[in-house]
Every structure is written in C-alpha cells, then in structure tokens.
Amino acid sequence: MYSGFVTAIDFIGTFAFAISGATAGARKGLDLFGVLVLAFAAATAGGIARDTMLGATPPVALVDWRYLAISALAGLATFYRSETIERLRNPVQLFDAIGLGLFAVIGAGKALAYGVGPVGAVMLGVLTGIGGGMVRDVLVMQVPGVLQRELYAVAALLGAAIVVCGDALSLPATPVAVGGAVACFALRFMAMRYGWQLPAATPRT
Amino acid sequence: MYSGFVTAIDFIGTFAFAISGATAGARKGLDLFGVLVLAFAAATAGGIARDTMLGATPPVALVDWRYLAISALAGLATFYRSETIERLRNPVQLFDAIGLGLFAVIGAGKALAYGVGPVGAVMLGVLTGIGGGMVRDVLVMQVPGVLQRELYAVAALLGAAIVVCGDALSLPATPVAVGGAVACFALRFMAMRYGWQLPAATPRT
Amino acid sequence: MYSGFVTAIDFIGTFAFAISGATAGARKGLDLFGVLVLAFAAATAGGIARDTMLGATPPVALVDWRYLAISALAGLATFYRSETIERLRNPVQLFDAIGLGLFAVIGAGKALAYGVGPVGAVMLGVLTGIGGGMVRDVLVMQVPGVLQRELYAVAALLGAAIVVCGDALSLPATPVAVGGAVACFALRFMAMRYGWQLPAATPRT
Numbered sequence: 001m002y003s004g005f006v007t008a009i010d011f012i013g014t015f016a017f018a019i020s021g022a023t024a025g026a027r028k029g030l031d032l033f034g035v036l037v038l039a040f041a042a043a044t045a046g047g048i049a050r051d052t053m054l055g056a057t058p059p060v061a062l063v064d065w066r067y068l069a070i071s072a073l074a075g076l077a078t079f080y081r082s083e084t085i086e087r088l089r090n091p092v093q094l095f096d097a098i099g100l101g102l103f104a105v106i107g108a109g110k111a112l113a114y115g116v117g118p119v120g121a122v123m124l125g126v127l128t129g130i131g132g133g134m135v136r137d138v139l140v141m142q143v144p145g146v147l148q149r150e151l152y153a154v155a156a157l158l159g160a161a162i163v164v165c166g167d168a169l170s171l172p173a174t175p176v177a178v179g180g181a182v183a184c185f186a187l188r189f190m191a192m193r194y195g196w197q198l199p200a201a202t203p204r205t
Numbered sequence: 206m207y208s209g210f211v212t213a214i215d216f217i218g219t220f221a222f223a224i225s226g227a228t229a230g231a232r233k234g235l236d237l238f239g240v241l242v243l244a245f246a247a248a249t250a251g252g253i254a255r256d257t258m259l260g261a262t263p264p265v266a267l268v269d270w271r272y273l274a275i276s277a278l279a280g281l282a283t284f285y286r287s288e289t290i291e292r293l294r295n296p297v298q299l300f301d302a303i304g305l306g307l308f309a310v311i312g313a314g315k316a317l318a319y320g321v322g323p324v325g326a327v328m329l330g331v332l333t334g335i336g337g338g339m340v341r342d343v344l345v346m347q348v349p350g351v352l353q354r355e356l357y358a359v360a361a362l363l364g365a366a367i368v369v370c371g372d373a374l375s376l377p378a379t380p381v382a383v384g385g386a387v388a389c390f391a392l393r394f395m396a397m398r399y400g401w402q403l404p405a406a407t408p409r410t
Numbered sequence: 411m412y413s414g415f416v417t418a419i420d421f422i423g424t425f426a427f428a429i430s431g432a433t434a435g436a437r438k439g440l441d442l443f444g445v446l447v448l449a450f451a452a453a454t455a456g457g458i459a460r461d462t463m464l465g466a467t468p469p470v471a472l473v474d475w476r477y478l479a480i481s482a483l484a485g486l487a488t489f490y491r492s493e494t495i496e497r498l499r500n501p502v503q504l505f506d507a508i509g510l511g512l513f514a515v516i517g518a519g520k521a522l523a524y525g526v527g528p529v530g531a532v533m534l535g536v537l538t539g540i541g542g543g544m545v546r547d548v549l550v551m552q553v554p555g556v557l558q559r560e561l562y563a564v565a566a567l568l569g570a571a572i573v574v575c576g577d578a579l580s581l582p583a584t585p586v587a588v589g590g591a592v593a594c595f596a597l598r599f600m601a602m603r604y605g606w607q608l609p610a611a612t613p614r615t
Contacts, residue, residue, distance in 0.1 A: 028352075028353075031355075031405040033356070033357070033403050052467075053458070055465065058259055062258065062328045062332075063328075065324040111468070143549065143551055147435065147444035153443050153446075199441065199442050230557065236560075239557035239558050253463070263521070263524075267534060344553065344554055
C-alpha cells in the first residue's frame, strides 16, 4: 500500500513540476516541442539525479512511460491553455512549490529504502526536490530560484527531515510523508505570500 | 561486425559534435584550451549521461583515449581553420544535426543491449543525441537549441524510435541504424532549410 | 595513513571551493541560504560527478555529513565576513585555484583506486577539479572560467597527470599527490598573476 501511495504522489509531483516547466517555456515563447521538453526536464531531472546517485539505474523516469505521458499531458494542457494558468498568481512558483514538497519526501524515502544514512537521505530528498527547478531555470537562462527565493531550500530540507525523523522514530510512513510534504509546501507558500526571507548579501558591481 | 560499425559511427558523431562545440567556442572568442574543452564537452556529454544512467560506469568516453583524441583533433582543426568552417551555412547546426542522428541511434541501441525496455531505449537515445548540444549551449550561456529549434527533439525521437522498432521486429541492426540516423538527419536538415516548425507560444514580457 | 591524508586534502579543497562559491553568491546578492547552497554546490559538484561516473554511489559528499558542515562553515564565514575576503585580490579565482589542484589529484587517485586506466584517471581528475567551478559559474549565469581563463584546464591536467605518472612509476603516493597539487596551483596562480594565456579565437558578431 505504501508503494502505491508513493507512486501516486510521485505522479502528482511530476504533473506539478511539468506545469511549472511548461509555463516557464511558454513564457519564453518556445515552440510546442520545446515546451514539452522543458516540462519533462523540470518534472524528471530531480528524480533522475537521485536515482543515478543512488545507483538505481536506469532511472525510473526514463523507463516507466507514465512519467513521459504525464509530463506530455501537463505540457500540452499548459501550451494550449496558458492563459488559464497565467491567471493564477505566480503559477511557475506555485506548482513548483507543490512539486518541491512531494519530491523532497519521495527522495528522502527512496534514499532510506536504499540504505542511505539520515544525513544522506535528507540531502538526496532536498536534491530530488530542487533538481527539476534548477534545470528548468538554467535551461531558460535564469539564476535558479533555489539560490534566490524565499526559504526555498529550507522548505525542502524541512520536508525531507520530517521523513527521516519519522523513520528514525519508526512512525508509520504514509502520514509522515504527507506531513512532510504539507509542511514543506506550507512553509514555501507562506514565504512567497508574505515575503519571508533570510538576510541577503549586498550585490557588488 | 556490428560492434565495429557502432564504434565507427560513434567516432564520426563525436567528430561532428566536437566541431559544433569548437565552432560555438571560437565564436565566443575562447582561447585554444577553452575551445578544446567545449569540443570535448559537446562531443561526449550525451554519451557520458547515457552511460552513467545505464550504470555502465565509468563512461566509455572517459576511459577510451580515442574520444579525447578525436575531439582534440576536431577542436584544433576548427580553431586554426575556423574561416573554412564558417563558410558553411550554419556550421554549428549542420554538424550538430549529423551528430544528433548518429548519437540517437547509438544511444537507443546501447540501451537495448543493456536490457532497457522500448520506451526507456527511445528516451536514452534522445538523451544521448541532445545531451551534447544542451551542455554546449548552456556553457556559452545560450538557451539550448533543443528548446527552440525546428523539430530538433522530434528528429532525435524519430531516429531512436526506428532503432527500437527495428529491434522489436528483429530486423538486422546495421541497416536499421543507418536508416534511423539518415532519417533523423534528413528531418532536422529539411526543418532547418525550409524553416519547418511546430506552433510556438507567444512570449510574455 | 594515505587515506587519512586524502580525506584531509579533500576537506581543504571542499573548504576552498565553498569559499569561492559563497563569494560568487554574495556578489550576486543572494540570500543566506542561496549563498550556502552555492557554497555546497561549488564544493561538491566535482566529487559528486566523479563518484557517480565511477559507480561509487551514493557519492561520498552526500552521505558524509562533514562535507555539508565544512561547506556551511565556509559559506557562513563568507556571508558574514565577505569584506575581509573581498580584500584579497580576486578571491573567487584564488580559492578556486587551491581547490582545483587538490581535487584534481584526489580525483585521479580515486579513479586509479577503482581500477580506471591512466587516460580515464587523468580525465576524472580533471573533471573532479573543474566540475565545481563549472556548476558555480553556470548557476550564477556566467560562462565557466574553465572555458576562458588562463591555463585553467591545463593546470588541472598537469596535477592529475603527475598523480597518474607517479602511480605508473610506483612512486610513494603522498608526496606525489602533494607535488601534483602544488604544481597545478602554481601554474594556475602564475597564469593569473602574469596573464599567461593560450592564443584566443577572435569572437564573431
């Protein structure tokens, strides 16, 4: 049952990141296939990096056709309905925040299942969460949001740490994962909404 | 015999991508070593990503000195004869298209040989084909061509899909690979020549 | 003893690259966590790529908490004391040069220990050395220094080649590694100081 639950939230995260990637691509005026490529890259780069670093090769996102299908669906919907999505406030960041929480808990859980220790599992969770957005931003030539947005990596760290702590305390995996994803999303969303942020360095010229 | 054939087209693809990388570097005014690094990165990034994701470590391009030698040769030729190459129409894209077709069929074939299923093999073929050009473009701070050029990823998909279909039908591997590479190159070349393209999103400001 | 020595110089290299990453981030005006993320990325990307390509998964920098702690320490010091560091001449490049030499010899040595041949070991050494700086520069949207700075990759090549030659000649590993790191740093430092450089291509517009 836990494994079906994990697959379900992995697919939801994939859909959310694919929309964030497709929206970023549509804003750049990419053609349909460029939008689809960016949707797929944003949706799967974090998981591909995680699986490659775990030695879980080939990465599941490349061999299970459903990741491609979900990304393509999200990309097509965004391409032909981008006005609807743009009506949301800050859609790239909103869908990114949903995917961030889901992927951070999935990544940490998969790392634990592969026998990685607590520090490594938290870091692989953070990497799974932030990887897709970093690749998306670099491909459209923007400084990745994780480097400059309010409490972005902190939120991923929170979600992954909740999963790892829950595992150490032998709590049931499903509610802990839900709690981690919700906590991550909530922190990120509040930070966006209310502009919470860490102190920033003064840029030099 | 098939294995010698694969090595031969892998080397030709390496040479083609190395010229595209070196030409992009020379246009940016890089020094000799920068041009050589960019030639090597463009020529090998796709194959290195493919091998790493297949668990075929260490990647062949890092342990077989001939990939380095071929890239260096292409890089030196480009650096000292860039006027000749620039006389071609759109040389970065032309050599990129040659490498794209060759690497897409090689990547798909290697994935099949490692027991990856049809969807995964097509995707690893596409990744092998587009990886070098993406890294080349990001390193010189350009939005990767695969996101915005006419039918770029579609062409790689066609080449890789031909290899996977030929394998499913038990057709002889060598002519199928040649056919896939030619079909990919032809589609990409015609798209460049006649400006064929998919519908594009309207960029927002 | 050699292994403790390797860990020590790996930590020093991590510290040096983390300072270079944090300084680059502080200059961009990133917030505290962005600076820490960039410090960690610069400090560990080369080693993570090396381990992933060697099949030594999961990468040591993700499972040993000390890499994270060292990067965080360097990042915090830089964030709160960036004036001190900026008083140095060219601090990003200076700490980068220290890390370059240390990581090039470590990478080559680890590749040899995993049974990689001499060409592959030199290339993995170079990759370990240049990887962190490439990721740092791309994340802040700059053309990586390795493509344009004086004798950057040449210096990494020198350090890694010294380790591989020393191994082939069965010389004692520790002094050879020190010699390789010093030679790499010295060449890079002199190239920066005296503007030594390779011939450059003329940029086209």
